[in-house]
Amino acid sequence: MSHASAAPFTRAGILTGIRLSLPLWPSIAVFGAAFGAAAAQRGVSLAEAVGASALVYAGSAQMVTLEVWGQPWTLSTLLAAMTVTGLINARMILMGATIQPWMRGTPLWRTAMTLFVLVDASWLIGVRHRQEGGRDLGVLFGSGIGLWPLWVASTAAGHLAGALVTQPRAYALDMILPVFFAAMLAPLWRGVRPALPWLASGLVALLVQRLVPGYAFIAAGAAAGLVTGLLVDDGAAR
Known part of the structure; x- marks a missing residue:
């Protein structure tokens, strides 16, 4: 380009x-x-x-x-x-x-x-x-x-x-x-729907941090946010 x-x-x-x-x-x-x-x-x-x-x-x-x-x-x-x-x-x-x-x-x-x-x-x-x-x-x-x-x-x-x-x-x-x-x-802030990946990422990271020793919560939170973002975008496209 x-x-x-x-x-x-x-x-x-x-x-x-x-x-x-x-x-x-x-x-x-x-x-x-x-x-x-x-x-x-x-x-x-x-x-x-x-x-x-x-x-x-x-x-x-x-x-x-x-x-x-x-x-x-x-x-x-x-x-x-x-x-x-x-x-x-x-x-x-x-x-x-x-x-x-x-x-x-x-x-x-x-x-x-x-x-x-x-x-x-x-x-x-x-x-x-x-x-x-x-x-x-x-x-x-x-x-x-x-x-x-x-x-x-x-x-x-x-x-x-x-x-x-x-x-x-x-x-x-x-x-x-x-x-x-x-x-x-x-x-x-653009409403609840665009904020769902942030919410999912934070909740999953907190949960994993309490249950799993070490720093896996960082990767888990990032993965949760990514998956949620893909699902939200797919739902919006449909």
């Missing part, structure tokens, strides 16, 4: 995405520091911790992987880390599928660059921008790249500071991210 038909990718869009990510900065800084501190306690070097944040850029997966971190590494711990990371990041498959029509026709290098900084928050900001009639892919990229250097820098600061920022709940800073997501989701 011709690049001429691709969605615009502008500097103004990038700056808008960065601006829309600003409410998340305090939360990202705290949890990046918490990851750095936890990594230091697990014997992860500063270079390894910062490298993980810079290259993996997946806060929840990085935190959980620390629980199975092995020194020295064995085949079993390596497989455990790979499985946990795969389960937690499986939601990215669905997130990528939802933005694929928007990114159709975009040059490969730009697609790779945008998807590298794709996280839950940037996806949500981008989806809201798209739902409101926007087309500028710079918003999606900007909201992700705006958080990336902060995540890396706060990881380094947390590693150097040790255990100084390990209790974000004491200051209610852990509530910034949920409140932000709730505020961003509200304008996307």
Whole structure:
């Protein structure tokens, strides 16, 4: 497909995405520091911790992987880390599928660059921008790249500071991210029927989390949302 038909990718869009990510900065800084501190306690070097944040850029997966971190590494711990990371990041498959029509026709290098900084928050900001009639892919990229250097820098600061920022709940800073997501989701409300996949995903994830140890609830919730979404779309088509 011709690049001429691709969605615009502008500097103004990038700056808008960065601006829309600003409410998340305090939360990202705290949890990046918490990851750095936890990594230091697990014997992860500063270079390894910062490298993980810079290259993996997946806060929840990085935190959980620390629980199975092995020194020295064995085949079993390596497989455990790979499985946990795969389960937690499986939601990215669905997130990528939802933005694929928007990114159709975009040059490969730009697609790779945008998807590298794709996280839950940037996806949500981008989806809201798209739902409101926007087309500028710079918003999606900007909201992700705006958080990336902060995540890396706060990881380094947390590693150097040790255990100084390990209790974000004491200051209610852990509530910034949920409140932000709730505020961003509200304008996307299109009635009960379109919300059924979200409801099914949440209920199944809660149920599996209580019944099955580990992190299978993430994949179960994502699968439930996908199946429900397909059923809802099929019913609407009929």
